[in-house]
Amino acid sequence: MELGSLRLAMPTAVLAIVLSTAGRPEHSGAAALPGQDLQAKLEYCKTCHGLSGQGYYGYFPIPRLAGQQPKYLENQLRAFNERRRTNPVMANVAHSLSPWMVAALAAHFRNLDARPIGGGPKDRVATGRTIYQEGLPESDVPACSACHGPEAKGQDEIPRLAGQLFPYTVNELTNWSKERGQGGTKVDTSAIMTPTAHNLTQSQIAAIAAYLSYLP
Ligand code: HEC
Ligand code: HEC
Incomplete structure (x- = not known):
């Protein structure tokens, strides 16, 4: 397969995931444990931000989150949610996150240490x-x-x-x-x-x- 078409295909697949999960409530089953919720949410973030939070080069760039400061990450999720920072994809993502989940996600990404992708001249x-x-x-x-x-x-x-x-x-x-x-x-x-x-x-x-x- 050509690299070009692969790069274009990924964001479309990923957008479909966002749209299909956007309206889903945080707790779908009473028996779900917070740990399992966190795992599912992390997998969701990583479909876009990369398996080790290293970011993703595609049709539009998806930023690295690995090693990010938790306070900054939490601030940005709030900004997306309140539309102070405009991005249609992340506004939807941030909307469904509880405060507990935001803190847990921030702590997880903070501890990832992915190698930089590079890519600048x-x-x-x-x-x-x-x-x-x-x-x-x-x-x-x-x-x-x-x-x-x-x-x-x-x-x-x-x-x-x-x-x-x-x-x-x-x-x-x-x-x-x-x-x-x-x-x-x-x-x-x-x-x-x-x-x-x-x-x-x-x-x-x-x-x-x-x-x-x-x-x-
Ligand atoms: C469908 C793809 C997609 C998914 C899923 C996704 N993101 Fe994002 N995220 C993006 C894009 C694109 C941007 C860049 C937005 C911009 O340009 O302002 C971004 C930006 C961010 C930023 C701002 C980073 C910075 O350096 O300022 C944070 C924080 C973030 N995402 C966290 C998350 C978390 C946590 C999850 C999972 C709950 C998640 N994202 C799921 C696509 C996604
Ligand atoms: C006075 C302190 C200060 C200085 C000096 C400063 N920054 Fe920042 N920078 C910040 C703060 C605070 C934020 C977070 C803003 C927010 O919450 O939206 C930020 C955010 C950023 C971001 C966004 C990161 C992301 O993941 O989206 C970039 C890029 C950036 N700065 C680049 C620079 C560059 C390049 C310089 C030097 C030319 C610089 N900054 C100088 C305080 C500073």
Whole structure:
């Protein structure tokens, strides 16, 4: 089979799964144990986010969750659910999760240690590293390492960026103000990143995303 058609086929199959499970209540049988529920939910997440949470390159990129900070992950699920972060797929997914389940999923993904998939242009990695560690004082871009950490592992509400998929990071930084912090009055944690994302050029974004995509 051609790789191209395989890549296109996967999201369609996966979308069918989402649509068929979207309306299902959290507890379908009174006898179901929380542990079994968690296992089923994890398998569901991993059909898209990869068996070890490493992310998935497809028609649209599905982000890595392995090693992600639990507080950040929980925050994002809440943001999807409240439509402050716009994504039709994840809005449906987040809608059906109980607080207990969210905490259990976050703890599970935090402990996964998948190897990065890489995928960014290698000739941009060195430039990306410099911007990440030092920022761009002439364009008011702070050093990313100041918040995300020298190894890009994140902390609490600040996400891990190490090993994130190249096209996903490019998408987020390019579309920040259109997809995050939506819905008017309530200011959320996404506001911290708005000026930084705005001040980066496409070429600088690609360089940083390339650097991060290889970082273990
Ligand atoms: C049908 C595919 C699909 C399924 C199933 C799915 N996700 Fe996602 N998820 C996505 C996509 C696509 C995105 C990227 C959304 C965007 O671009 O804003 C995403 C984004 C996320 C993010 C934000 C990551 C970040 O770095 O900001 C979290 C957290 C997340 N998903 C958690 C989960 C959890 C937990 C489950 C299982 C309960 C799950 N997802 C199931 C497709 C899926
Ligand atoms: C002042 C602290 C701070 C600085 C400096 C900072 N960030 Fe962030 N960043 C955050 C916070 C907080 C979030 C989570 C926002 C949210 O909750 O939506 C974030 C989120 C992100 C995300 C989204 C990750 C995901 O999985 O969707 C990317 C990408 C990102 N930052 C890249 C960068 C880059 C590149 C730089 C440097 C040019 C940088 N950040 C500098 C605080 C910071």
